[in-house]
Amino acid sequence: DAGVTQSPTHLIKTRGQQVTLRCSPKSGHDTVSWYQQALGQGPQFIFQYYEEEERQRGNFPDRFSGHQFPNYSSELNVNALLLGDSALYLCASSLDRGGNSPLHFGNGTRLTVT
Amino acid sequence: QKEVEQNSGPLSVPEGAIASLNCTYSDRGSQSFFWYRQYSGKSPELIMSIYSNGDKEDGRFTAQLNKASQYVSLLIRDSQPSDSATYLCAVNGGGATNKLIFGTGTLLAVQP
Numbered sequence: 700d701a702g703v704t705q706s707p708t709h710l711i712k713t714r715g716q717q718v719t720l721r722c723s724p725k726s727g728h729d730t731v732s733w734y735q736q737a738l739g740q741g742p743q744f745i746f747q748y749y750e751e752e753e754r755q756r757g758n759f760p761d762r763f764s765g766h767q768f769p770n771y772s773s774e775l776n777v778n779a780l781l782l783g784d785s786a787l788y789l790c791a792s793s794l795d796r797g798g799n800s801p802l803h804f805g806n807g808t809r810l811t812v813t
Numbered sequence: 814q815k816e817v818e819q820n821s822g823p824l825s826v827p828e829g830a831i832a833s834l835n836c837t838y839s840d841r842g843s844q845s846f847f848w849y850r851q852y853s854g855k856s857p858e859l860i861m862s863i864y865s866n867g868d869k870e871d872g873r874f875t876a877q878l879n880k881a882s883q884y885v886s887l888l889i890r891d892s893q894p895s896d897s898a899t900y901l902c903a904v905n906g907g908g909a910t911n912k913l914i915f916g917t918g919t920l921l922a923v924q925p
Contacts, residue, residue, distance in 0.1 A: 732912070741817070741901055741915030742857065755912050789856055798845045798905045799864055802913060804856040 703805035724792030819916035836902030845905040
């Protein structure tokens with residue numbers, strides 16, 4: 700049973716560029732959440748997708764956008780990259796959006812902005 | 814601002830000892846509490862969830878929840894060097910959803 704898969708594993712971009720990160724949820728999961736984890740910090744919630752719509756959003760600017768496809772996979776797009784966007788980006792899936800539904804994380808995408 | 818607080822450590826314990834990790838949270842409306850383990854350079858791995866006051870045991874791990882004190886803890890019995898990692902406390906951000914607020918994590922070092 701495949702878990703949450705993310706691609707690419709690592710990415711190096713230049714300031715001002717745009718990036719797209721991809722995520723496939725665990726089998727049977729229909730809800731995808733994205734988190735940003737800076738070095739030495741806990742993950743911070745970016746947004747959550749369910750039924751192909753953004754359902755909740757954290758305190759991130761509009762440069763961060765996403766999409767969910769009919770097969771529940773998801774993309775995270777970041778425009779006009781800043782040095783401060785360098786972080787580990789984590790995708791998590793869950794059975795549903797309920798408060799008791801644990802998140803299962805993928806291996807993450809390490810983004811470096813130079 | 815809803816917050817989750819953890820001591821960043823490092824918490825150093827000898828092999829075979831009990832490691833005690835603590836976490837406090839600010840939102841009284843939180844209903845779900847999770848502990849994740851994160852090895853260096855890896856992603857968080859769910860190890861425990863707890864939803865009601867009291868203790869919940871799973872193998873060498875025991876999670877404890879006290880909603881009145883807004884306090885969650887994780888005990889690791891018979892600590893092993895392989896338990897050395899950062900332990901993240903996560904609390905659902907209020908309401909009925911599973912949006913999580915994470916602490917900054919406690920680094921545990923188990924000495925052989």
